[in-house]
Amino acid sequence: MNSRQPVSMLPISMLIVASFLGTLSLTGCQPTAKPADDDQVSSQSEADSKPGVQSDSAAARIEEFEPLYVKEMQELQQRLQAEYEALQAADAPDSSSILPNSVSKPTPNDTDKNTDTDSTTTAATSENTASNADTSAVSTDKAGAEINTSTEVGERDLEVLKLIRIGPRKPSLLTENQLIERYQQAMQALYEPASIPLSAQDIDTLLNIMTLLPELFEHAEIAERVSIKSPALARLITQHQVWQQIEVQQALDMEQMKINQQQEFEALMKKFNDTIESYDEQIAKYEQTLEEFQ
Known part of the structure; x- marks a missing residue:
């Protein structure tokens, strides 16, 4: 029985080795996913680096809304200027209510009465001060921590309040040529490559267009360019249209x-x-x- 045992074990070991080699060969034949991902990334980067092509219908719509935008912006600037001047007039101090001659001079009798009253008030104040001294001394220890905490909070609040402008802000008034230039520049920026971000001035102009003339973005191509250049701005335009x-x-x-x-x-x-x-x-x-x- 011992002489037959090695003969029976030999085929099993060969099968194990053969299966292991087959597994390795199958693993080596499987394609990897990284080259496909790299191709997608490279194709996306190439698409982002290409400028958009403006169609004739989009160009005609942009040209049609240009004078409408200038008119709406001029009316808006006039309203903002009128509101600013009204707020400035309302915040101005009333000089007629503060007159140096409005204080009446005391008469001699009033002077004597005021002197007696002042002396009585001084005596009462000194007595109140003496009686309150003990009370303040007792409460000083308890209020120490609260004073420190409230002081820190007050300092932080003061720093925040310094950043807030309470007074009216003077609006910036643009000429007709400046409005036209900014409008055309914003429209050109929409068709620039997606890798080039919009400037703050272009975003401000697009927001003004969205507020005054949202119908411009109902054109499918222009709406697509806004979505490519700034998805956040596109969502904002969509929300504005939904609210309308x-x-x-x-x-x-x-x-x-x-x-x-x-x-x-x-x-x-x-x-x-x-x-x-x-x-x-x-x-x-x-x-x-x-x-x-x-």
């Missing part, structure tokens, strides 16, 4: 509600008039019956 639709729907709902209320009121008035007429007919019949009995 909600406002329009609310206005329609209010108008329909008024119509329904008017119809209900007219129906109630008709029913009331019909009831009054029936009462009048009954009263006339009663009066006729009374006349017949008489």
Whole structure:
């Protein structure tokens, strides 16, 4: 039995080695995913480095909205300037209420009375000071920590308040040529490569367009360029358009509600008039019956 045992074990070891080599060969034949990812990244970078091509319809729409934007911006600047001047006038001190001659001079009798009153007040103040000294000395230890904490909080609040501008800010007024230049520059920036970020001035101009003339971005190509250049700005434009639709729907709902209320009121008035007429007919019949009995 011992002489047959090695012969039976030999094929099993060969099978194990063969399966191991087969597994290695299959693993080596499997393709890796990194080259595909690298291709996607390279293709995306190439797409981001290419400028957008402006179609004729988009160019015509941009040119159509240019004078409308200039007109709306000029009206907005006039309103902002009027509001600024009104706030400046409201915040200005009233000089007529503070007059140096408005203080009356005391008479001699008033001077004597004031002297007596001042002496009495001084004596009472000294007594109050002496009585409050002991109380303040007792509470000093307890309030020490609170004073330190409140002082630190107060200093932080003061630093924050320094950053806040309470007074009205003077609006920047742009000329017609400046408005046209910024409008054209913002539209050109939309078609620049996606790798080039929008400047702060272009974002400000696009926000003004979104607020005053959101219909410009209803063009599919222009909306796509905004989404490519600034997804956050595209979401903001979408939210603004949704709110406009909600406002329009609310206005329609209010108008329909008024119509329904008017119809209900007219129906109630008709029913009331019909009831009054029936009462009048009954009263006339009663009066006729009374006349017949008489």
